[in-house]
Amino acid sequence: MLVLVYKCLIVLFEPVCAGMDDDLPDEVFAKLRSKELGLWDVAQIAAGTGLAIYAMWAGILQPGFRKVPLKLQVPYIPASKGQVQNVMTLLRGRSGALVDLGSGDGRIVLEAHQHGFSPAVGYELNPWLVQLARYHAWRGGHHEKVLYRREDLWKVDLSQCKNITVFLAPSVLLLLQEKLQAELPDDALVVAGRFPFPDWKPCRVEGHGVDRAWAYNMKVHKHKQEQEEK
Numbered sequence: 442m443l444v445l446v447y448k449c450l451i452v453l454f455e456p457v458c459a460g461m462d463d464d465l466p467d468e469v470f471a472k473l474r475s476k477e478l479g480l481w482d483v484a485q486i487a488a489g490t491g492l493a494i495y496a497m498w499a500g501i502l503q504p505g506f507r508k509v510p511l512k513l514q515v516p517y518i519p520a521s522k523g524q525v526q527n528v529m530t531l532l533r534g535r536s537g538a539l540v541d542l543g544s545g546d547g548r549i550v551l552e553a554h555q556h557g558f559s560p561a562v563g564y565e566l567n568p569w570l571v572q573l574a575r576y577h578a579w580r581g582g583h584h585e586k587v588l589y590r591r592e593d594l595w596k597v598d599l600s601q602c603k604n605i606t607v608f609l610a611p612s613v614l615l616l617l618q619e620k621l622q623a624e625l626p627d628d629a630l631v632v633a634g635r636f637p638f639p640d641w642k643p644c645r646v647e648g649h650g651v652d653r654a655w656a657y658n659m660k661v662h663k664h665k666q667e668q669e670e671k
Contacts, residue, residue: 517545517546517570518545520634521651524651524654525549525552528552528634529556531655532556537603538560540563540564540597541607542594542605544574545570546570546577547574547575550588550589551578551583553606560587561587562590563589564593564597565590595620599620599625600624600625600626605630607634608635609633614633614636614638614639615638615640617638618640625659631657632654633654
């Protein structure tokens, strides 16, 4: 049975993962081809790489389960090593809690924890990704030190958050600006990867091309908003 599951995973999910970040597919398929996996490992990998099937079922075959408006849906694209490094560089010198909105497979949260942020919390609506993130944390020995919660980021109270990271689509970032300005304290720092906030001017930029990350000082943007409202 284990061999059959293994063969099915190779045939079914290799084309799906072909367009994803190189880190995840290489790691997954190296382990699959090694045939040194237990049943639990296969089940976890199947859960993680089954994201495409879940998206098809929830978004297309079962439209009644689509709780998130189409323009707010964000495809799962794992952060590259360069993106993660640039985000951590922008957060250098800061401490305390960190929240990753739309945490995906959890790599930003894990990295933040390893850089001393505590608690490091990821909010993700996709249940497959939440389980994949928890699996990665467990494998790294950090499952009791980081938190991954299946929750809608629009319903998360951010009033006590001072370190925020986001890897989201521009259409989502445009709307998220309002929530962040309304809820975050003045001394909060927001770091965006892959795409910048459309209407905000970053205080720092790190990296180049697709690995670029942008940092935003909330005090500056909250003050600008107050001036515009007067």
